[in-house]
Amino acid sequence: MIGKLDPEHLALVVSRTGASDEAVSVGPGYGEDAAAIEVGERTLVVSSDPLSLARERLGTLAVNVASNDVACSGADPRWLTNVVFLPDDDRETLDVVTRQIDEAATELDIAIVGGHSEYAPDLSRPMVTMTCMGLADEFVPTGGAEPGDRLILTKGAGIEGTAILATDFRAEVGPAAERGESFFEEISVAEDARHLREYAHAMHDPTEGGVVTGLLEMAEASGVRLEVARDDVPVRDATRDLCDTMGVDPLRIFGSGALLAAVPEGSVEEALDAVRGAGIPAAVVGRVVEGDGALALDDAEVTDPPRDELYALWE
Known part of the structure; x- marks a missing residue:
């Protein structure tokens, strides 16, 4: 089956958060696509997203989807790590996907600061996972809607x-x-x-x-x-x-x-x-x-x- 976990199984995932940290003001939660980490007087917003199904513009979408979650949380997307998995030694696909990633990040003024790449023969198609980060003066959550809005x-x-x-x-x-x-x-x-x-x-x-x-x-x-x-x-x-x-x-x-x-x-x-x-x-x-x-x-x-x-x- 393709797609997100159902809410019941997702609840299991987000309930396991590892060590506590007082700097984390917003952590894993249903509907919340980004974390908020207090760093000095500002908030570091972090979000990760995978993408594998949009064949022709995989790199373009991967950058935008990850950076959108940071932007929707009140931050300006600024840094990005990318993990690229390829099902085989397909240099042409690697060139196309990484070129798209570079062009999309440049257009949005986001610096690619690291990541990982490898071959994964069990995959049927390329997969890209992005982690985007940015700084916010005030975090805007998904879960802040109030009656009357x-x-x-x-x-x-x-x-x-x-x-x-x-x-x-x-x-x-x-x-x-x-x-x-x-x-x-x-x-x-x-x-x-x-x-x-x-x-x-x-x-x-x-x-x-x-x-x-x-x-x-x-x-x-x-x-x-x-x-x-x-x-x-x-x-x-x-x-x-x-x-x-x-x-x-x-x-x-x-x-x-x-x-x-x-x-x-x-x-x-x-x-x-x-x-x-x-x-x-x-x-x-x-x-x-x-x-x-x-x-x-x-x-x-x-x-x-x-x-x-x-x-x-x-x-």
């Missing part, structure tokens, strides 16, 4: 998934692939986060499982209920067309490129002006109410994270 989503649902559909499934989607491939240029949310972090009680990067899983993770981590109308969630025409062709839900496919923020009602217009003033589309998609970690999507109650619908296409 409004939910802002930047760009739209399924940005990353659209790019993957356009490349990994180019033959299946046909001419529509050309429109979707350009979405790779919008995977980073570093700028989105810089404009929203001063207003947000919570921010989150909806990745695997898309916007639906991202919303549910924020609800669970915050101990609140999120109410969202599907029609309020922006979905671009190219995303909708590719998803219709492949029979997947744009709200349930990889969602990197969008930033989800819980913002106090009185700050919503100012926050929207800030992010839109930078040329980044954004919309209010719902609200936060008292609750117990669930998502109300229209009339549907979502309490378990859905499996990302792209996985079935790879199997």
Whole structure:
């Protein structure tokens, strides 16, 4: 089976945290994609992510996915380590992946400071694991949403998934692939986060499982209920067309490129002006109410994270 552990098994993993350290203000937790470590008067934000399934832009996505988690936590991504596993002695793939990593990190002004690389013959495809770090003046958690907050989503649902559909499934989607491939240029949310972090009680990067899983993770981590109308969630025409062709839900496919923020009602217009003033589309998609970690999507109650619908296409 491909994909994240279910919440029950994930709880086992995050319960085992090794030695305690008073400098760690935020450690492992459901929905929290980054750790917060107090270093002097600032906070070191650290996040790790693996990637293996996006064949054509593996290195590009790996850098952006890891750095997005740091950005969503209120920090500017600054340092990166990368671990590259190759199934065989494929120098061409190594050259392509590492070139993509270098180009993406350079574009985001992130220094690659170390890592590891080796052959792993049991793998069927290359795998890249990134650890990104940055410094924040104030950590912004996933689990900070408060009743009364409004939910802002930047760009739209399924940005990353659209790019993957356009490349990994180019033959299946046909001419529509050309429109979707350009979405790779919008995977980073570093700028989105810089404009929203001063207003947000919570921010989150909806990745695997898309916007639906991202919303549910924020609800669970915050101990609140999120109410969202599907029609309020922006979905671009190219995303909708590719998803219709492949029979997947744009709200349930990889969602990197969008930033989800819980913002106090009185700050919503100012926050929207800030992010839109930078040329980044954004919309209010719902609200936060008292609750117990669930998502109300229209009339549907979502309490378990859905499996990302792209996985079935790879199997």
